[in-house]
Amino acid sequence: LQTTSTVFFFIDLVLFIIFSLIFLLRLIWFRRQAGAELFHVSSQQPDHDNNTDETDDDLGYLAAWPLVWMTLVAFAAVIAPELGQHSQTARTVSHLAYTAWWIGAAWTVVTTLVILAVPLLSSPPDQQPKQKILPPSTVFPPMALAFVAFIGALIVSNLLSATATTTGLSPPKLATVPVIIFALCAIGAALFMSLILYPIILIHQLTTPLAITHSIHTHQSNPSQLICTQFYLVGALSMSAASLQLLGTALSTIPGNGNSPSTPPTNGAAFLTNTTPTLISVPCILFALLLFGMASLTFLLALITLIYTACLRNLQWTMSWHGILLPVAALGLSSLQFSVELGSSFFRVLASVLLVLIVVAFLVNLAFTVWFAWKGRVLIVRDDPRTSSKQVEWDHLHKFM
Template sequence: MAQESLYNHNSRNASGNNADTENGENHPPLRRSAFRALVQDFGPLWFTWCMNSGVLGLLTHQCPYQFPGLRIISNIFYVFDLVLFVVFSIIFLLRFAMFRFDAYHEVVSSQSDLPLCGCWPIAFLTLTSLTPLICSNAYWGRHAFTILGYVMWWISAAWSLIVLLWVFITYIRRHEARDVRLPTMVIIPAVSVSTVAVTGAVVVSLSYDVSPRLAVPVIIVSFMMVGLGILLGLMLSTYLFHQLLSQGWPPAAQSASVFIFVGPMGQSAAALQQLGSAARTYGKFGGYNKGTFLTAEAAAPLDVACTLIALMLTGLGIIWTLLSVWVMVERAFKKELSWNPGWNAIIFPTATLVTNFSFLAIAMDSPAFRVITAAMIVILVTVFLVNLAFTLTWVAQGKLLVVREDPRVKKMLEEQQKER
């Protein structure tokens, strides 16, 4: 229906000439300009590149084993994230400006694209973490970038909640999951609110000179967010796990999507640990010192409780990671595994668990967790580079990002052919 309305709405091609005619019916041309193809097909999946580069920038910046040049690599990931976010946001907004209701209808009618809209605020959250972490601690940044990161966090918190509500309300109104397999991407909005929590903890803990007066409201709201992320993530994971038990692994092309199960567990565990540290280690509750909860005395057991719950979530996150690796290896042995853009789903969810490992290494002074963290960072950077190489190759071949042949027109012509 989205495609048909688009054709009826736009009966002329980009140059202003009459559209092609076949059997007396008007339709747009099968071949499009490169710009039109880029904008018309641009989906929220592309924001996973911002998410992946942003989280790798954070991991390399906080890696337990530092060497000369690693901070430069972190800065490169940050700049890459920033540039991609600006460019992709402009293209995504252009899609709705140019195609309006048809673009909106295509997104909300897709059970995959709809939850992937949560990737947009998550991408912004990676910048919200890295901007104060890198810029406020530089000699030229300081408090101005701390305030910038603080404001960005409140914007991203509201944005993530709005997207979460919109996605699930739209799902309830438009989609019925009784007879179809619900995509694993439906977990992403839960990951987004957990990402709000861990980002808030990073902003108030690792930014330059954040006062307890500014920090405590962020910590309180972040605890609410991580609770929402844990509970919603567990509920959705239960439903999706039932699908795996009753219907088996997802199709071969969607094998990497199983890694998304890791996201709510890893991100929530990391958020809890960093929030506990913000309250106790960084002295935000002690500096605020009001009531019975916002005190230094309450911060100590709170920090311990956060670490304990984080360990429980870590165990579940590790199981999901092992299951995800298993399905990839199984498909590889059956020669059913081939690269596709969905492989971007590997990096960010796994990186949330690695972030949690890095916090556990600090909390326990654990050499084992430090080694695991460093090894996983190397693996994730390797996967990122592999994805980048395949993506650039596909773009150069015209199979991705700029696909001149309009799939909407192609589908319509195929349907017309069947009706003859």
């Protein structure tokens, strides 16, 4: 486990540095166009015949940057306990992981505020109001917040409880309680943001035919965007469920401070009493089951919509499809945790099925990415479709069914 985690950690670190540099260089080199796209300053001519406005994807995907940062923290949290007891390297890695988690948490919150504030403030007051069409990336911030909570639970479980004496993060309550409180707040924010966004997306899908073809002349929404958005909602709900499960498990492994329930809590002692495992872990599992049920229903609805749209031969591949891997993985992880905590064979089989779906989705996305990169349509774009007069041909090139 240590060798595998270390290898993947360095691979993830190298990829994070490379793509972060590419992103920053492109942002600096094309700062005017990037600013117009990120902050939704459209250069297209206004459509007087349609009262809808399809917002850009670029701004919402900024939440993917701190999300990837959190994957590095996750690898560090897994590696640190495996480095040996009383090891200076283990202490260094654990402290770096703890600090990096707080940096990522603050980064995610600031990014979420920017993503939510820009659409609210981007429309001029004298402009005729339009019905905004939410892109899939709108659901990325709650998924990123839920992922922050999950990594926080991993920090508590791996670094601050079982290995508190090993890694030097002691006394554990001084470092544990702030992480627990922030993780629970992040889960609440992710959950209620998802509950607010879900009816908006569902109403838009009910009023938008799936058989239409996306075109700049009709300004109709892309059915693939709606499907990706549904899968992203699965990620916010299932990741919240997995975070609650892991938080409940982590709280049950933290040694109490000996306080009785009648003792006034000080310095976060309310989370570290001898009765904490019973009072917290069981409600966490119960609420995680509720979230898992909603995530499963959303996943099945997205899967049915995907199959139906594919039968209509109206499914288009875009880079947004890469984002469905994390939601399905979160659902599988939650299923795997339920199989352990509840001793259920059903959840074990479900986790295996979801793992197969993840592998298939990864291979399909990889194949289309390589194909369109070879054609000069993604990654290294030879003919930018945003400035090309052949926009309609670009749309048809993306069709694969």
